Amino acid sequence: MKKIMMKGTEAIGEAAIMAGCRNFFGYPITPQNELTEYMARRLPEVGGCFLQAESEVAAVNMIYGAASVGKRAMTSTSSPGFSLMQEGISYIACAQLPAVFVNIVRGGPGLGDIQPSQGDYFQATKGGGHGDYRLIVLAPSTVQEAVTLTELAFELADKYRNPALVLADGLLGQMMEPVEIEEKQVSYDNSSWALTGAKDRPPRKVTSFNIDPYELEKMNLQLQEKYRKMEQEEPRWEEFQTEDAEILLAAYGTVGRICKSVVKMAREAGLKVGLFRPITLYPYPYKPLEELAKRVSLILTVEMSSGQMLEDVKLAALRLTRIEFYGRMAGVVPTPGEILDHLMQLVGRR
Incomplete structure (x- = not known):
């Protein structure tokens, strides 16, 4: 077709x-x-x-x-x-x-x-x-x-x-x-x-x-x-380069797409970063995110909001690893560069 x-x-x-x-x-x-x-x-x-x-x-x-x-x-x-x-x-x-x-x-x-x-x-x-x-x-x-x-x-x-x-x-x-x-x-x-x-x-x-x-x-x-x-x-999700990831980005929709570029840029900079992208927001894929959280040192949740999916990420992983947030609001779309900059600051590389 x-x-x-x-x-x-x-x-x-x-x-x-x-x-x-x-x-x-x-x-x-x-x-x-x-x-x-x-x-x-x-x-x-x-x-x-x-x-x-x-x-x-x-x-x-x-x-x-x-x-x-x-x-x-x-x-x-x-x-x-x-x-x-x-x-x-x-x-x-x-x-x-x-x-x-x-x-x-x-x-x-x-x-x-x-x-x-x-x-x-x-x-x-x-x-x-x-x-x-x-x-x-x-x-x-x-x-x-x-x-x-x-x-x-x-x-x-x-x-x-x-x-x-x-x-x-x-x-x-x-x-x-x-x-x-x-x-x-x-x-x-x-x-x-x-x-x-x-x-x-x-x-x-x-x-x-x-x-x-x-x-x-x-x-x-x-x-x-x-x-x-x-x-x-019915939970559905996508994992992108999570096999060896030490840091995880969690994002959905358009921001999930943007974060794939961040993963590639971060790996070029020497950071083992992967992406967890929920496809069903309800039912939320808590269990696969929980399993990933056990293997990474940091989850950075990225959203075009003040941090709403962040609450579900915390429900899955709060006691398992460090969780941070980066967001833009009111119709501002975050760029891969600014997300990467924030991630670098979190890991002490900036």
């Missing part, structure tokens, strides 16, 4: 269509507008439904409705818009419905700016809305990986009947790279729960409301069991 040049946002849209998505509801916000525009053009060509909602709140509830009847549905937004969707996402998680969300993260807090950021990590991984729920969270570092993880998001959403999130940033959303996208064999069974009319079967109910606290607790226990299964079966 030939590779074609595509912008990150548009590649995510095409990947969703190839994965069987035929329903997109969204509201414009930079820097993900190209994804919405792409779906507006492409979905009618494949017999799908595109609808620009009047707000992000409306969009997430349209997703709720489409998912209830067993349709593969998706929306995309950027940070402030994703914040507005949190109540609806909590409803969808409680109703145990599959749906896919894309957040092309921008600088914040507040309205912020339209530059790339990773400041939405807590919101994505710790449950940004109310209640005890989790999202499946996937973090690509290249446009090709954004394609692969979008396809995976639909698969995992259906497998666990749970909302899944592709968490990227403005840099990845706007860059163009060659990608391969092919149509997938879409197969999922929603016959036991989708609301398709009760002519030939007993009635069903999809809801996120239960007035009886004991019944609601039973539902919560079912959710927690599902999350434990995710944590056992």
Whole structure:
């Protein structure tokens, strides 16, 4: 199959269509507008439904409705818009419905700016809305990986009947790279729960409301069991030159990509540095990071935030090795040179 040049946002849209998505509801916000525009053009060509909602709140509830009847549905937004969707996402998680969300993260807090950021990590991984729920969270570092993880998001959403999130940033959303996208064999069974009319079967109910606290607790226990299964079966990560590493960089998404250059530069300077890049931010790959932490003298966590993934790195490795942090905020992208300089200072080489 030939590779074609595509912008990150548009590649995510095409990947969703190839994965069987035929329903997109969204509201414009930079820097993900190209994804919405792409779906507006492409979905009618494949017999799908595109609808620009009047707000992000409306969009997430349209997703709720489409998912209830067993349709593969998706929306995309950027940070402030994703914040507005949190109540609806909590409803969808409680109703145990599959749906896919894309957040092309921008600088914040507040309205912020339209530059790339990773400041939405807590919101994505710790449950940004109310209640005890989790999202499946996937973090690509290249446009090709954004394609692969979008396809995976639909698969995992259906497998666990749970909302899944592709968490990227403005840099990845706007860059163009060659990608391969092919149509997938879409197969999922929603016959036991989708609301398709009760002519030939007993009635069903999809809801996120239960007035009886004991019944609601039973539902919560079912959710927690599902999350434990995710944590056992779904962690994904990449290791780069960790075989002999004495120092480890921990980074995800775009910064994980930048840190590969830092690893190469550091090794040229005589430091045995490797990279641990989580691909699933939930479920987080704690165990492989813990094993690496036992072999290294230092972990430097690098983020485009004030240090949000840092907390998960500490959960995995705090008592095993020294942990340090380097971050830029508000849409400032760290360069390989400045990360290397900080690392050199930490090891006493500057």
